[in-house]
Each structure stands twice: as C-alpha cells, then as structure tokens.
Amino acid sequence: MLLAVAERIQSHLDATARAVGVTHAQVKVLMQLDQPQRLCDLASLQDCDPSSITALVQRLERDGLVQREVDPNDARARRIRISAKGKRSRQKFLELMGDGRAALDTLSADERAALAAMIAGG
Amino acid sequence: MLLAVAERIQSHLDATARAVGVTHAQVKVLMQLDQPQRLCDLASLQDCDPSSITALVQRLERDGLVQREVDPNDARARRIRISAKGKRSRQKFLELMGDGRAALDTLSADERAALAAMIAGG
DNA sequence: TATTGTTATACTCTATAACTATA
C-alpha cells in the first residue's frame, strides 16, 4: 500500500519532469546545486557511481542546464554550477510539482486514513 | 517531504529487487501474473508501450521466470505465465520487502507525524 | 599511494516507427 503511493508519486514526478523537458535523474541533480558541487560529491549524494554522474552531467551541460569549472582548490576536481536556464527548469518543475500532494488525490479517504495511521505508528 | 519518503521507498524497492537478482520493472510484472496475462494487458497495467513489455518479457523468459504461450482464444495474442522459479523470486522479494515500513525507519518521530497529518488531511 | 574524474563497454528500461500475422 505504501508501495502503491510511492509508485504514484514516482509517476507524478516522472511526468512532471518530462513536461519540463528534463528527466527525473536530471532534476534530482539540479535540486542539489544550490551551491556548486564537485562531481564526486554529487555521486555521494545520489549514491551512485562517479561515471554515472559524469554521463549525466555531460547531458545537462549539452542541454545548457549546468556549467563545469575547475575547482580552484583542487585541480583534479570539477565543480558543477547550475545555469540560468537550469534554474528556470528547476523552478518550473517545483511549480508544477507542488508539494506532491496531487499524487495522493487518487486515494480514497479510507486509504489515506489507513496510510496515515501506518506512518504515524510505524 | 512526501517526495523524500517516496525516494526512500523507491531505493528500498530497487535494492530488494537487486538482492533477489531481478530488476524493479521485472518485479512489477511478476506481481501482475497471479493469472496469465496477455502482453497488451501487461502494457496497459504498466502504462507503457507494448514493445517495452516485449523486451522485458524476453529477458524474463531468458532468465526462466516466465513462459509464453499462444492465447487459445486469439492466435495473435500471447499469454505470459509465471514459472515456478518466477514464483520463488516473487516470494523472496515480498519476504525481504515486508510492507515497506522499513523505508520509514530513517524518519524521525516528528517527520512521521507531520507526514501522517499531511496525508490524512490532504 | 590515494583521490578525482573520464572513457570504453555493457546491460536494462523505455519510446517511436515500420512491419507481420490474425481478427
């Protein structure tokens, strides 16, 4: 049941990202770029392999949503910075997404009550 | 916040599926095979393109988790049936997954209360 | 030597378009 809700939120998230012209994974990265982040830090935050982030960031850069710059403190590292276009995409996504409550709209009152009790009592 | 919980459940789901040696998408299909299903019905249930299900089922069949048979009522259609091995994988997944409550364990009591209120009142 | 990141490669999921076979 909790799983069904998670699936529904996930679908809502995917659809919203698509409406903005980005993917779910790309949005997750954009969300973490309030400050420029090193690539390895992004990998830690997303709990995935650095090579995956390299690929992801390459697509974000290709689409003009981020810029890469050398870390002034470590010539090995790259800092990823969100662009103006990236900020617009992120903002648009958040507006469309709301707080995710829309994903609960398909649940009945009974289902919502049961779910709330489960979470509160978990 | 709701989104964070959904992400956490999603991760738990992915990790559990991986532990059983299948993918999240494959488990979702196995869950819908209490009765044999036609491929086009699986596509509807998963809300995805039939060609995606064709590919997915090919991998499930390769791994011995399902069998395909011609629908006796329609020579165009194929019925997908879960195998004994598939049932064991599904069972193991459900046992490891529990009811998904484990995904809530990282939330504080305050967070859980806030989330429960949001769901109940949504 | 250890860390940061990239490249090469491979696999899964997904979609679109063109196709075959059957209804």
Add this chain to the structure above:
DNA sequence: TATAGTTATAGAGTATAACAATA
C-alpha cells in the same frame, strides 16, 4: 481495417574496469 505482437533503432540511466592527472 483494426488489433497483437515483434523488430530495428535510439536515448537515458547505471555499473565495472582500466586509465590519466593531480594530491
């Protein structure tokens, strides 16, 4: 003509392994 399914192709996400540059 419409429906069920497949194949070809492509793009995204992910991982492993081997590698280069820097610390």
